[in-house]
Amino acid sequence: MSLIEIENLSKVYTIGDTSTHALRAVSLQIDDGEFVTVMGPSGSGKSTFLTIVGGLSAPMSGRVVIDEIDIYSLRRDGLSDLRREYIGFVFQSFNLVPYLNVLENVLLPxxxxxxxxxxxxxVAGDILTEVGLYEKAKHLPGELSGGEQQRVAIARALINDPLIILADEPTGNLDTATSESIMQLFKLLNERGKTILMVTHNPGYRSYSTRAIDFRDGTIVGDDMKYIPQMSADYREGREFQQNIWTHD
Amino acid sequence: MRVYHIGLKNLKRRRVRTALTILGLALAVAIEVALTGITKSLEYDFSRKLDEYGANILILPKSDDLSLDYGGLSVAGVTFGSEKLGMSDLAKIKAIKNSENIATVVPQLFHAADVNGRNVIVSGVDFNSEFRLKRWWRSSGSRPDEPDDILAGSAAAQALNLKPGDDLEIAKHHFRVAGILTETGSQDDKLIFISLPAAQKVFDKGEALSMIEVSALCYNCPIDSIVAQIGEKLPNAQVMALRQTIETKMDVMHRIRHFSIILSVAVVLFAALMIFVNMMSSITEREKEIGIFRAVGFKRKHVLAVLLFESLIVSLSAGIVGYLFGISGAYLARPLMGLHGIQGFGIDTILTAFALSIFVGVSAAIYPAYKAARLEPTVALRSL
Structure with missing residues (x-):
């Protein structure tokens, strides 16, 4: 079974008398270790897709099953636990808490x-070292460059060692050189076994991913799967352990 | 890092807002504390003055032959010539459990006598105690200080045509008019006052007394309890509280207290409203941040904990500051209120200040915090 099973997701936004179909019966399977880029024009439904997969917004119909857990059948607190344990979020505008320093932002989850x-x-020290920000642990987000802030956001997404990283335009606010280094970091994380689902407008980032999905008008119009990476033995062991905790909890 | 850590950090970040919120709540606490102190002090001061201003307990023998209108109050059961009360009873009164509340004990002996061919009631009194109890007494002439000095009530003096320095014979004993009381409007105007030992001697009453007046300081004591205690010590006496005096006093105190409570409630409600508005505005500003918390796995209860913890810290700080401000304010207001001291700054006031501060601060924050906790995490993603 795939790590993420998405079945017939639909979402309609209604404002006044106007209804907009953000997603129309979207189905998809994402396996462990995939790096999926989600592309499409504005309003195509890709961000809505990401928030529903991330357990942030319930669909009108359909199911999202992560690691054999139907996430929207969970109670609200259970969904919060799932987000914390399974998913790391990286946002375009970094979404760091401005009054917490780098270390505290990373420790937030x-x-x-x-x-x-x-x-x-x-744990935070190891991750900050990995993203190259250990020396700036006591700095406030406002004292960092955009690239550094996004690295802090990535470190925060990794602190609970989640299976999945959901990134929404993570390089949208960064210059080209910084964007490349962030993408390299994502690639590295993917190589270490993290499953990554990334919304982006930049077609050039397809090269970092193992699979590219195109959205138009709330439906998937393209799904280009390149290869399924091999999971390392250590990673597979950790993954089975995490799955057992949820199955038996 | 713990959830409460976030609350502390946020309070530090918004120093000015935090300080203003603390100050606002502290002012409400300060006003409550100061009003409590001033009210208690006013009550205490007023009560002492009232307590000292006339008797509030009357002790009579139990026999019921005559009635006496005393001080505008109908006092039943005075038997002139009764010997059931005596000088030894004075010491018993001062030995009751609440003896510290006894301000003045005034013994009296009444006896009807023929003076210059007219029937007059002669009252034997201890002049020092009498003048202490009846501070409104004014007299022409001098205060009686010799054993054969007398003080004549204004009506009695007019009827007997007396003036200071006149000689007078009562029961074949010679007396001198030391002074004439100016009109009091009470039964005292009709009496002739001589010293208690002289009265007991000339009327051959040994150590007998007709009545004992007691002025009890009853700010903190139940008058009924004092009456009961005296009754136990003097089983042959009828001990009565002069309800009219007490009820007048209690009425004034209740008015002062009610005014204080109304003012305190108004100020506290204002403070609660201020915190509520402040919290609601803060929640709106922090929607994105709360969305981030929810996105990274905070449950509703964790968001609620962050916000209520902040409110608790603000409330505790306001409690401390407010208490200190309140004490200072009360002491500064002391001369304006004509008070010598301030009452009521004990542990109970401290606890009340903190309880009030926490109750107002936290309860005003509950709804905004609850509203914040219900925010959906998608708020954090609005920028997308």
């Missing part, structure tokens, strides 16, 4: 958990 402070700091 761990705040509601009971993890000990020392362990939290150790």
């Amino acid at each position: 761990l705040a509601p958990t009971g993890m000990q402070a020392k362990k939290q700091t150790a």
Whole structure:
């Protein structure tokens, strides 16, 4: 079974007397370790698709099954737990909390958990080192460049070691050189086993992904699958452990 | 990092807003604390003055032969010549459990006597106690200080044609008019006052007393309890509280207290409204941030915890600042109110200040926090 199973997703936005079909019976399967770029013109439904897959907004009909969990059958708190444990979000405008420093922003998803402070700091330290921002752990987001802020957002998305990273135009506010380095980072994460679903307008980023999906008017009009990467043995082991926790909880 | 850490960080970030919110709530707490202190002090001061201004307990023998209109109050059951009350009872009164509330004990002996061919009631009193109890007494001439000095009520003096320095014979004993009381409008105008030992001697009453007046300081004491305690000590006496005096006093106190409560409630409601509006506006500003919290896995209860924790910190700080402001305000207002001291700054006032601050601060924040917690995480993605 695929890591993400999407069946007949539909979503209609109604404003006054006007209804807009954002998604029309979209179905898709995404396997473990895929790096999927989602492309399409503005208003094609790709962002709506991402928010529904990420458990942020319920569809009008259809199902999203992640790791064999029908996420919208969960209670509201269960959905919050799932977002925290399974998904890391990276947004175009970084969405960092301005009054928390880099380290605290990265630790944000761990705040509601009971993890000990020392362990939290150790985990965050490793991730900040990985994204090259360990030295700026005490800086506020406003003191960082756009690229650095996006690295902090990526570090925050990784802090819970999620299976899936959902990124919505992560390079939309960055210059070309910085964008390339962020994409390299995503590629690296994908090579380490993370499943990535990224909305982008830049066709050039297809080369980083393993699969490209095109949206038009709320439906998928193109699905170009290049290859399914091989998962490492360590990653597969961790993945099975995480799945068991949810299955038996 | 813990959830409360976020609340602290936000309060530090918005220093001015946090300080103004604390100040607003602190002012409400301060006004409540100061009003409580001033009200208690006014009550205490007023009560002491009233307590000292005339008797509020009357002790009579139990026999019921005559009635006496005393101080505008109908006091039943005075038996002149009764010997059921005596000098030894004075010490018993001062030995009751609430003895510290007894301000003045005034013994009296009444006896009808023929003076210059007219029937007059002669009252034997302890002049020092009498003048202390009846601060409204004014007299022409001098205060009686010799054993054979007398003080004549204005009506009695007019009827007997007395003036200071006149000699007078009562029950074959010689007395001198030391002074004439100016009109009091009470039964005192009709009496001739001589010293208690002299009265007991000339009327051959030994140590007998007709009546004992007691002025009890009853700011913090139940008058009924004092009456009961005296009754226990003097089983042969009839002990009565002068309800009229007490009820007048309580009525004034209740008015002061009600005014204070109304003012406090108005100020507290205003503070609650201010915090509510402030929180609602803050929530609107923080929608995106709350959306981020929800997106990264915060449950509604976690968002609620962040916001209510912030409100709790603001409330506690306001409680401290408000209490200190309140004390200072009350002491500064003291001379304006003609008060010598301020009452009511004990542990109960501190606890009340904190309880009030937390209740107002947190309860005013509950709805905005609840509203924030219900925000959907898609708010964070509005920019897309």
